[in-house]
Amino acid sequence: MGRIRSGAEASENTTDSEETKVAGRRRGVLIPCLLFAASLLAVGIPVWLIQPFRHQTPRDLEVSYFLRRWSPVGVSILAGFTLFWVFRLWRGSPGLLRRRTLVLASALSLFTAWFAHQNHFEWKFRPPGKTEFSTPAEASFLKDEDRVLGVEINGEAAAYPIRALAYHHLVHDRVGGVELVATY
Amino acid sequence: MWERNLNGKDLQFHLSGINNENFIMKDEQTGSWWQQVSGRAIQGPLKGSQLKRFSHDDLTFATWKREHPSTRILEPDPSAQEEYAPADWEAETAELPVVTPRGKSEPLEDRDLVAGVSNQDAARAYLVADLARQGPVNDRLGTTPILVLPFEDGKSVRVFERTAGGQVLEFFAGTGEELGRLVDATTGSTWDFRGTALAGPLSGSQMARMDVLLDYWFDWRTYHPDTDVYRAGL
Structure with a gap:
């Protein structure tokens, strides 16, 4: 009885560690994606809040000012972290799908960092x-x-x-x- | 028209956002945000600061050059000229939506064009279309006697404190030989649209100008919540 149980435990342990590995790799790819999502919000929220023909409240202006004030620095730092993570994950020879995700996350992070430095009102x-x-x-x-x-x-x-x-x-x-x- | 110098520092401004259809400008030096219509800093290190206003006229080119023959005129920027508003921009702008919430009993339509005047006592909006029909208005803003003076082209308005030589003056539009001029009923002096007495006992006197803002009703009342509206006696 005891041996059977311990065998079952052993096999469960093996499955666990494989699942942890897979989950870990998923989390690994998730991190640059989350960093990008954060930077997208930082630049996107003020674009949305202070767009023409939308009613602005004093709170909207406060939030927009804060994000516009700090996003050039903040989003650049986020992009730096993203690239750092992508570099780390890249060394683990990821599969094609993961590589594509990483390239996309890097490109988009660089784009948001660039956008954070733009004054899009002066484009128009x-x-x-x-x-x-x-x-x-x-x-x-x-x-x-x-x-x-x-x-x-x-x-x-x-x-x-x-x-x-x-x-x-x-x-x-x-x-x-x-x-x-x-x-x- | 705002002085860019604040406490000895020259500020350079950029278009930086929009607040209920009035634009926000950002100064390069501190990054503070300023409201265009009020000249007041609304966010950032200079929040609460006020730029000094310089009175300006909003009138037709014909009137301006007649009064200021030596004026210089900003040329169109060749690289941006195609983007400029079309000649009928006033009609187009009047059709644009308004996003500020409307009160329950607003006396005017959102995009009614008003001449707004304010002092420390009160703020009042004059419907430009009414002024054009009615002619000069002798009014009182708080305790200050004022003259609201529409131009003959019906597009522009000037406002003066109607006191000169220690007296409060009542004005009416000149007729006959005085057509296109003003006459004050108090002394019979003749005045022009710059508030200068050309003939009569007060000849050479100058009335003090007051700032007037040609604006849409929704924007004027946003920045002057206590404003009332002049009711024309038409």
Whole structure:
């Protein structure tokens, strides 16, 4: 009786250790995937929260600011960990499926790290390059009825056509000795 | 129009987000977030700071160059010009959705264009379409007597403190020889749209300008929750 039982225990132990190994390998691959998921959330949440035509609460802004503030550093660190894990797992000669997963996790982690450093709002609304100015006589690009924002400081007058401002949103200038930003 | 200098430091701003259809700008120097419409820092190390506002006009090119013949005008950026809003952008913008929750009994539609004026006592919204029909409005904002002055093109509005020479003035639109000018009933002086007396006993006087924001109703009331609305006596 005793021997049979001990044999059964032995065989159970063997199965256990094989399962642990398999589970361990799965966990190994899971870690870079989880790291990537975390970095995706860090960059994705503010993109979602502060998108146009969505109602923003003060809390949304707080969370977005925090994530935008820290994601360039945080997501780069996560990408570093991901690459480190991929390197470790790669040395264990993983199978084709696992290798593909690891390559994908690395590529996506690098992509999110790059995205965390981007200002995607300026992709669509680029700041003006060099700002150049015309006199009223030269300004053939404007019609009389076009609206402008005008400012006069210390005797110097400058006008910013609204259609240009509505695209760039921000124009830096110096008028009458004052450093200004025109916004619309 | 905001001064970029804050406590001796020049700030460079970038478009950095949107808060209920008003954009957020970020300064390069501290990374703080600023609300475009209020010039106030809402997040980051400078949270609570306020940029100094410079009064600006929002008017047609024709009016601006007539008043400021030596003005310079920002040229379109050739690399971005195709992305600029079309000529009929005002009509297009008026169709865009609004996402801020609406109160139970709002006096105006979300995208009604208003001229917003505020001081330490009160905030008031004037429907631009009403002003264009009614002409100059002699009003009082809290204790301050003000003149709300629509331009003849119906697109722009200026606001003045209607006091000069120690008196409060009542204005009406000039007729006949004074067409296109203002006359104050108090002294009979003639005034132009810059708030300068051209003729009469107060000739040479200048009324103090007040900031006016041409804005949509939903945005104005978001940043001025205590605002009331001027009821035109049409």
